[in-house]
Amino acid sequence: KRPRKSSGSRIRPRPSFPIPSPPAPPRRRGAMLRLRRSLLSQILSSSPASPISHLSRLISAAAPAVSPNPSFAVEDYLVSTCGLTRPQALKASAKLSHLKSPSKPDAVLAFLAGLALSAADVAALVVNDPLFLCAKVEKTLAPIVIGLTALGLSHSEIARLVSLSRACFRSRSILSKLHYYLPLFGSSEDLFRVLKRGAGLLSADLERVVKPNSAFLRECGLSDCDIVKLCIARPWLLPSSMERIRAMVAHAEGIGVPRGCKMFRHALHAVAPLSKEKITNQVEHLKKTFMWSDAEVGVVVSKHPCVLTGSHQMLQSKSEFLISEVGLEPTYIAHRPALLTYSLEVRLRPRHYVVKFLKESGLLDRGRDYYRAVMISEKEFVEKFICPHKEAAPHLAEDYAAACRGEVPSSFRFT
Known part of the structure; x- marks a missing residue:
């Protein structure tokens, strides 16, 4: 028998296609983010030796699949959830136009919250590297954190590294690079001082560029401590080409500072940003300003190479003061070049x-x-x-x- 129909009602046929789930309301999305953060906090506080499979299960539970949301607007998400200004969001959204739902960025934000990054740090990270919001938490970010923890970095240090390394943190090659850099620098703090001025160390090819440069500098008589001090002052040093490093060494020797001597590191620091022509011009300016002979200017530059980095105006002011006002002889100053290093x-x-x-x-x-x-x-x-x-x-x-x-x-x- 055919089923009896109730009066005033009709049975509608079931559609053959799946009905998309409605977008999660703000309160539900907030609860999902809090759940992810809670689970990620458990992960981050666990032993570095925790199996990655266990890690994946926890993160997957914290990040259920979200169906494409036709009404999802990347630019609005960047403003309301990531804290970007409207102009920043407009620029960043160009790289995220493929996003159709907040699923991936929500998982990444929860991951960053688990590392205790501040809202300002997260906003700065997204501004500089919008694609960070598309990183795979379970396959990339979380295993990197486990590896960095095994290298001895604390969670606060890892959070700082995320902010400093930006896009480089999305590559698992960061583990092999940190494995090399941490022993070289001796402390994460010195490494972070270099990264703060640019992430070139993390983007450079370790085997083809950085290690050969380090080996060559050691052949020139520099210790690892010397190399680190040079890198802190000149962050682009180790990622530079071998040709540039060799030119620096040749310039240092050209001003009378041989390899292996105590002043060699200081000479490299001084000539690093200078071309051969600029060094020649600066030497000529010193001779003219202080009325020095070739021999006297050679003594000054070899004892205190940093005088090569002084501006012409500053050197002129010191010459007028020391010679005209204090009454010192040019030869006296030449044999006491430290006078030129003080304010x-x-x-x-x-x-x-x-x-x-x-x-x-x-x-x-x-x-x-x-x-x-x-x-x-x-x-x-x-x-x-x-x-x-x-x-x-x-x-x-x-x-x-x-x-x-x-x-x-x-x-x-x-x-």
């Missing part, structure tokens, strides 16, 4: 005024060497040149402090 406003000029005042007031032997007054530490200078004269010159400390601030009194007072 004119903060050290050279204020200490000169104190020494001059004390000599004119009869409180200091006129034969006392100005160079020695400049070379000692601030604490020692105050103890030797300020404190002994508190009674005879009660305003000396005040005037010296004013001079150090750039507020040089017209004359030092004496009572």
Whole structure:
């Protein structure tokens, strides 16, 4: 028998195609994100030796499949969920136009929350690398975290590495690179100081570029500690081409600093950003400004290569002060090039005024060497040149402090 129909109703045929699930309401999506964060926190606090299969099951449970949502707008998601400004979201959304639902980015955001990245850090990460939101948590990000934990990095250090390395963190090659860099740098802090100025170390080819450069620098007499100090000052050093490294070494030797000597690292630091032509021009400027002979400028550059990095204006100001005002001979300065490494406003000029005042007031032997007054530490200078004269010159400390601030009194007072 045919089923009896109720009055006023009709049985509608069941559609042959699946009806898409409605988009999760905001409260439900928020609960899903909290669940993911909770599970990921358990994962991150577990032993580094936890099986990746177990990791995948937990993450899969935290990230159920979400059907394509026709109403999903990437730009709005970036603003409301990731904290980007509208212009930032508009630019970033161009790389995420393929996203049809918040499933993947929600999983990534939950992962980042499990690492305790701040909202500002997450926003900055998305701005610089929008495709990070498309990374596979269970196949890429989570195994990388497990590997970094095995290398001894804490969760807070891993979170910082995410912010510094950006797109490089999405590549599992980061594990082999950190395995090399951490022993070389000796601490994650020094490595992060370099990465803060650019992620070139993580994007460079380790086997073809970085390791050969390191080996060559060691052949030149540099220790690992020397290499690290150079990298902190010049973050692009190790990722550079071998030709550029060899040119730097040749320039250092060309200014009179041979390989293996104590000043070689300082010479490399000085010539690193300079071409051969610029080095030649700077040497000629030093000769002209300080009235030095070829031999004298050679002594200065070999003892303190950093003078090559000074601006022409700064060198001119120091020359006029030391020769015209202090009354030092060019040869005297050439054999004491450390004078050129100190600040004119903060050290050279204020200490000169104190020494001059004390000599004119009869409180200091006129034969006392100005160079020695400049070379000692601030604490020692105050103890030797300020404190002994508190009674005879009660305003000396005040005037010296004013001079150090750039507020040089017209004359030092004496009572």
